[in-house]
Amino acid sequence: MEKTIIYSAYKLDQSEVDLLTRKFPFIDQSNLENVIDKTLIAGVVIYHHSQIIDLSLKGRLNNLEKKLYEIDR
Amino acid sequence: MKSIDDYLKKIKTGIVPDKFKFRITEVGSVVEIKDGVAILDGMDNVSFGELVEFENGIKGMVIDIGIDKVGIIILGDYLKLGSGDKAYLTGLQASIPVTDDLLGRVLDPIGQPLDGLNSPSERMRNPLEKIAPGVVYRQPVSVPLQTGIKAIDALIPIGRGQRELIIGDRGTGKTTIAVDSIINQKGQNVVCIYCAIGQKESKVAAVVDLLKRYSVLDYSVILSASAATPVSQQYLAPYSACAIGEYFMDKGKDVLIVYDDLTKHAWAYRQLSLVLRRPAGREAYPGDIFYLHSRLLERACCLSKKYGGGTMTALPIVETLEGDVSAYIPTNIISITDGQIFLETDLFNSGVRPAINIGISVSRVGGKAQVKAMKQVASKLKLDLAQYREMAAFSQFESDLDEETKKFLNRGSKITQILKQNKHQLLSLSKQVSIIWAGTKGYLDELPLDKVTQFEDRFMEVLSTKKNEHLKRIEEQKAINTSDEKDLLLVVKEILKEFINSDNNKK
Ligand SMILES: Nc1ncnc2c1ncn2[C@@H]1O[C@H](COP(=O)(O)OP(=O)(O)OP(=O)(O)O)[C@@H](O)[C@H]1O
Numbered sequence A: 001m002e003k004t005i006i007y008s009a010y011k012l013d014q015s016e017v018d019l020l021t022r023k024f025p026f027i028d029q030s031n032l033e034n035v036i037d038k039t040l041i042a043g044v045v046i047y048h049h050s051q052i053i054d055l056s057l058k059g060r061l062n063n064l065e066k067k068l069y070e071i072d073r
Numbered sequence B: 001m002k003s004i005d006d007y008l009k010k011i012k013t014g015i016v017p018d019k020f021k022f023r024i025t026e027v028g029s030v031v032e033i034k035d036g037v038a039i040l041d042g043m044d045n046v047s048f049g050e051l052v053e054f055e056n057g058i059k060g061m062v063i064d065i066g067i068d069k070v071g072i073i074i075l076g077d078y079l080k081l082g083s084g085d086k087a088y089l090t091g092l093q094a095s096i097p098v099t100d101d102l103l104g105r106v107l108d109p110i111g112q113p114l115d116g117l118n119s120p121s122e123r124m125r126n127p128l129e130k131i132a133p134g135v136v137y138r139q140p141v142s143v144p145l146q147t148g149i150k151a152i153d154a155l156i157p158i159g160r161g162q163r164e165l166i167i168g169d170r171g172t173g174k175t176t177i178a179v180d181s182i183i184n185q186k187g188q189n190v191v192c193i194y195c196a197i198g199q200k201e202s203k204v205a206a207v208v209d210l211l212k213r214y215s216v217l218d219y220s221v222i223l224s225a226s227a228a229t230p231v232s233q234q235y236l237a238p239y240s241a242c243a244i245g246e247y248f249m250d251k252g253k254d255v256l257i258v259y260d261d262l263t264k265h266a267w268a269y270r271q272l273s274l275v276l277r278r279p280a281g282r283e284a285y286p287g288d289i290f291y292l293h294s295r296l297l298e299r300a301c302c303l304s305k306k307y308g309g310g311t312m313t314a315l316p317i318v319e320t321l322e323g324d325v326s327a328y329i330p331t332n333i334i335s336i337t338d339g340q341i342f343l344e345t346d347l348f349n350s351g352v353r354p355a356i357n358i359g360i361s362v363s364r365v366g367g368k369a370q371v372k373a374m375k376q377v378a379s380k381l382k383l384d385l386a387q388y389r390e391m392a393a394f395s396q397f398e399s400d401l402d403e404e405t406k407k408f409l410n411r412g413s414k415i416t417q418i419l420k421q422n423k424h425q426l427l428s429l430s431k432q433v434s435i436i437w438a439g440t441k442g443y444l445d446e447l448p449l450d451k452v453t454q455f456e457d458r459f460m461e462v463l464s465t466k467k468n469e470h471l472k473r474i475e476e477q478k479a480i481n482t483s484d485e486k487d488l489l490l491v492v493k494e495i496l497k498e499f500i501n502s503d504n505n506k507k
């Protein structure tokens, strides 16, 4: 089984991991890694198999940037 | 120029602070880059033809799905990608922007401008791959598409919504016929699309220039994936062109689309398939090479009135080697299309231009669309030509021929001469009917062969200056009646007299 990896801007504590697990039941806490990535600014990015769920501030800002460009068209 | 305020207003309305929602995105990473193709790891839930976006903004399209690898053709500069780069699935199908503003433009297969103007607006997009309309959406071909070329309009008529193959060796005038057909659509309210696949840039530039010169670019779109572009672009080009054509067809317009040429398209697909390690079959083409072209050409059709009544006429071009039509790609495409115009090097070199071999060229559906006036004169033409061919083959071995045979031979040679036509000198329906009428009625039998072209020029001149109302009537009624014939005969006799007099004067 591949690991689920959660990237976050700071180390997650157990209660936060529990919250995420409740929201995303596919997370298996015994096979989970937490990686710190300061560039995310806030929030988390979950990697599970070939899927990613981007819940970070960085991702939201990127989307905003894209939308601004699209409006210019 | 828009003011800052305008932008701000747009941004305010455009970016609705949507409720917090998340999306699951499929991701993969590049493990291999080949010529125009990337192999990705990951992307477990992916569908065929889906668009992916690489980290640096380059887009790609899924064309191969394996157990744990996905093949992507890269729509952009693949040299900017490296192994390990991430790619994200967008959930969209590959598509091309379509608007009315595309008319007059020169684009590449993903809709980027090649003419130095702005990118087209993205308001609406059409998918590159689409299943062709089913039987209920269609109706039989009923309106002719005049090419302006005598030999084609009379003997191999093309209808709107038909697919007619133009096939021949290198340099036999294939492109010229296709481009002339586009030029002849001036004022006919037909949208023309010229799709160049794997052509030299110089040749495409020449076509663009020609269309500009005849001011027909305003109702045309040119889509080019030249020989210098990655094969992935060449592979996509005809589908993009077709997607643009469908946009106009769905609006009820008549569309003429030229694929120049599908041999190079097959080569591009063969290369892609070999790079993707698909099993190679005959001539190293992959197994689905037939479907490659059938699904493309099936999209050309004649929609029924209920669905807007638009049509898309396709003129695919195929290049043969040494006139070999039994090679793999030619046989495939001949079996898909509704007929073929066969061009021969021998004819071309002996001065018969357009170099159409009438005997083996056919149009399987266009006859129904042919107008009455043309039918009236063309049936006789077909008969005369068939007899001529038969006699000509025999007479090679005979020294003294009887009168009857001589007559057929003479008539045939005159008619063959009439069917010659210089490039870009296109004739309206009424003019074509008039000259073919004169030939098949035998009025040119007395004229020396080398005078026929001269006669034709003079005939056309007199008709368009003095008998304009006549031409108009034939054009409107689409038939030729006895009073027309009487009038035409007078003109013919007058010109013949002129010719004889000038001959006598010289003597
Ligand atoms: N009806 C014609 N009268 C006079 N010249 C012609 C005619 N048709 C074609 N030509 C000339 O023949 C040459 C070859 O024509 P064209 O480029 O259309 O051939 P092609 O079959 O498309 O060639 P290729 O295989 O290189 O694409 C051109 O120089 C063109 O001007």
Ligand SMILES: [Mg+2]
Pocket: B174, B175, B176, B260
């Ligand atoms: Mg050509």
